[in-house]
Amino acid sequence: MGPRWKGKGSEAKALAEPMSEIVSVLQSSLTTSDCTGLLSGSQVLFEADTEQSELLNRACFGRVIITSQKDKHWYELNSQEAFYLCYMLRCLKIVGNDGAVKSYDELWHFMISKFEMFPEFFKAYSHLRMKNWVVRTGSQYGVDYVAYRHHPALVHSEYAVLVLPERNGNSSGRLGLWSDLYDTIRLCGGVAKTLLVLHVFGIINENDSPICLKNYRVETRLIQMDTTTNS
Amino acid sequence: MDGRVEMEEFSSPVGCGATLSDSELSSHDSADEDLCSEAGSQTKLQFRCVVLKACWNDEMGMAEIMNHKGNLLKSLGINRSGKIYLSIEETLFLVQIGALLLVDEKNTTIYLREIYSKVAEEKCGCSWEGFKVYEHLKSLGYIVGRLGIPWSLKSSRSCSTGSEDNLELNNKAQNIVDSTSIAESFRDLQLNEVKLLCEDYLPNKLKKMSPEESEFVVHLPVYEVYLPNSQFKKTCPGDPNYVVYSASGNPPSVFDIKELERQSNDLPLKIGHVDDGRVSLFSFDKVDLPALP
Numbered sequence: 201m202g203p204r205w206k207g208k209g210s211e212a213k214a215l216a217e218p219m220s221e222i223v224s225v226l227q228s229s230l231t232t233s234d235c236t237g238l239l240s241g242s243q244v245l246f247e248a249d250t251e252q253s254e255l256l257n258r259a260c261f262g263r264v265i266i267t268s269q270k271d272k273h274w275y276e277l278n279s280q281e282a283f284y285l286c287y288m289l290r291c292l293k294i295v296g297n298d299g300a301v302k303s304y305d306e307l308w309h310f311m312i313s314k315f316e317m318f319p320e321f322f323k324a325y326s327h328l329r330m331k332n333w334v335v336r337t338g339s340q341y342g343v344d345y346v347a348y349r350h351h352p353a354l355v356h357s358e359y360a361v362l363v364l365p366e367r368n369g370n371s372s373g374r375l376g377l378w379s380d381l382y383d384t385i386r387l388c389g390g391v392a393k394t395l396l397v398l399h400v401f402g403i404i405n406e407n408d409s410p411i412c413l414k415n416y417r418v419e420t421r422l423i424q425m426d427t428t429t430n431s
Numbered sequence: 432m433d434g435r436v437e438m439e440e441f442s443s444p445v446g447c448g449a450t451l452s453d454s455e456l457s458s459h460d461s462a463d464e465d466l467c468s469e470a471g472s473q474t475k476l477q478f479r480c481v482v483l484k485a486c487w488n489d490e491m492g493m494a495e496i497m498n499h500k501g502n503l504l505k506s507l508g509i510n511r512s513g514k515i516y517l518s519i520e521e522t523l524f525l526v527q528i529g530a531l532l533l534v535d536e537k538n539t540t541i542y543l544r545e546i547y548s549k550v551a552e553e554k555c556g557c558s559w560e561g562f563k564v565y566e567h568l569k570s571l572g573y574i575v576g577r578l579g580i581p582w583s584l585k586s587s588r589s590c591s592t593g594s595e596d597n598l599e600l601n602n603k604a605q606n607i608v609d610s611t612s613i614a615e616s617f618r619d620l621q622l623n624e625v626k627l628l629c630e631d632y633l634p635n636k637l638k639k640m641s642p643e644e645s646e647f648v649v650h651l652p653v654y655e656v657y658l659p660n661s662q663f664k665k666t667c668p669g670d671p672n673y674v675v676y677s678a679s680g681n682p683p684s685v686f687d688i689k690e691l692e693r694q695s696n697d698l699p700l701k702i703g704h705v706d707d708g709r710v711s712l713f714s715f716d717k718v719d720l721p722a723l724p
Contacts (some may be wrong), residue, residue: 218723218724219724220723220724328720331720331721331722331723332722332724333720333723349723371684371685371686375682376681376682377682378682378704381682381713382706382711385713397715399685419685420717420718420719420720421685421688421715421716422714422715422716422718423714424713424714424716425711425712425713426701426713426714
C-alpha cells in the first residue's frame with residue numbers, strides 16, 4: 201500500500217516543503233526564543249506565539265487548546281513529543297510547578313514513573329521522527345502510533361504502529377495471542393493502514409539516564425495477513 | 432466439497448515397478464486438464480477424471496505411484512530412481528478430492544479414515560496443522576513441497592542458464608539442500624529424509640527447555656511454496672517464493688521469527704495459523720523504513 205495523498209498537488213507540496221526543513225525551522229524558532237513548557241501531569245503545556253503556533257502545526261507537534269486568547273496559543277504536548285523537543289532537538293526547556301527547569305535525568309525518571317514502557321515508546325517515536333515521518337497517537341485505531349509521510353492534511357497515514365518492547369531479552373507479551381494479531385490486522389486493514397511493529401531491544405535498568413537511548417536498537421517489521429490466499 | 436466425480440476405468444495403467452527416467456516423468460504428455468493450475472477459490476476445485484493409483488509404504492511413510500497419468504505429477508510428489516513418491520499430505524489431499532486411489536501391498540484399498548489416523552499419529556513427518564496448511568495452499572493452486580527435500584535428484588541442463596541472479600538463487604536453494612545433508616543421490620529412499628526438519632531443529636526444542644517462556648509451537652512439515660506455474664519443472668524448480676511454517680499455541684515472538692528466518696536461509700517466510708478450520712498466512716518481514724526528505 202503506497203502513500204495516499206489527499207487531493208491534487210499534495211504530493212508536490214510535500215516535496216517542495218520537506219518535513220526535515222519544517223522541523224528545523226521550528227527548532228531554530230523555539231531555541232532563539234528560549235522557550236519553556238510547563239509540566240502538567242505527564243503532558244507539557246506550551247504557550248506559543250503566532251509564528252511558533254504555525255510551525256508547531258506544520259510540524260505536527262502537540263494539539264492546540266482552544267482558548268479565547270487571540271495572540272497566544274496554548275499547546276498540549278504529550279510526553280513523547282515534549283521529550284523529543286526537549287532532549288533530542290534541545291529546543292524546549294521544561295519546568296515544574298516550582299518554576300525550576302527539569303534536568304534530562306529528572307524528566308526521564310518522571311516520565312518512566314508515569315509510564316513504565318516510556319523508554320521503548322520514546323525510542324520508537326524518536327526513531328520514526330528522526331526519519332522525518334510524522335507520528336501521532338494511534339489510539340483511534342487501537343494502536344500506539346500512526347505514521348504519516350508528511351502532514352496529515354496532505355496525506356493519509358500509511359502505517360499503524362505498535363511498539364513491542366523486548367526489554368532485557370524478554371518479549372512484552374503484546375500481540376501475545378493469535379486473536380490479538382487477527383484483531384489488530386483486521387482493524388488496520390479496515391482503515392487502510394499496514395501494521396508496522398517496532399521491536400525495541402535494550403538493556404534497561406532502574407538507574408538509567410536518557411543517554412542509554414543510544415544503546416537501544418529498533419527493528420521494524422511489517423505484519424501482514426495474506427489477502428490473496430486466506431479463506 | 433462440491434463437485435462431480437467422474438471415474439474412468441484404468442486403461443492399461445503402468446504396472447507397479449515400471450520405471451521412467453526422471454525427464455520423462457516431468458514431461459509426461461496427457462490430454463487431461465491440470466488440477467487447479469491457476470490460483471482460484473475453493474469452489475472452483477474440480478474433481479479429476481483420471482484417478483491415480485498409489486501403494487502405501489509404511490516403512491517410508493510415503494505412497495509410491497503405480498500409474499503415471501495426467502499432469503498432476505508435474506508438481507506433486509518427489510522423483511527418485513524413476514519412481515514417484517507422495518508424502519502423506521499429498522496423498523491425503525489427493526484421496527480427499529478423489530484423484531487418488533490408495534492401496535496397501537496386498538492391493539486392498541486404504542480409506543480416508545486410516546489415512547487420517549496416519550496423520551494424527553504424526554509418524555510420517557506431518558501433523559494435522561501441517562496438513563490443513565498444505566490443503567489450503569494446494570486448493571488455491573500453489574505448488575507446495577517440503578522444505579529441503581529435492582523434487583528430483585537430477586537437474587535439467589537448462590537450469591543453469593540465465594542471468595547471474597538465477598545462479599545465485601540456485602545456489603541459495605542448494606545451500607538448504609547441502610545443509611540438510613542430502614546432496615548425494617539416493618540408493619534407497621531413507622525415512623530419515625522425510626523427517627529432515629525434525630523437532631530438534633525447530634524452536635520447539637527451546638520450548639521444552641523453558642516451557643514457561645515462548646509458547647509458539649511449530650508443526651511439521653515446513654513447506655516451500657511456489658506460485659502457480661504450469662511450466663514448473665521438478666528438475667529445475669528454482670527458489671521457492673516463500674517458506675511456510677504451520678503454527679499453533681501463541682504467535683511467534685521476534686526471537687522465534689529470527690530463528691525461523693535463520694533456519695530457512697532467509698527466504699521470505701510466512702506463518703500459517705489454523706483457526707477453527709480456516710487457515711491464515713501471516714508474514715513478519717523486516718523492513719527498513721525510508722528516511723524521508
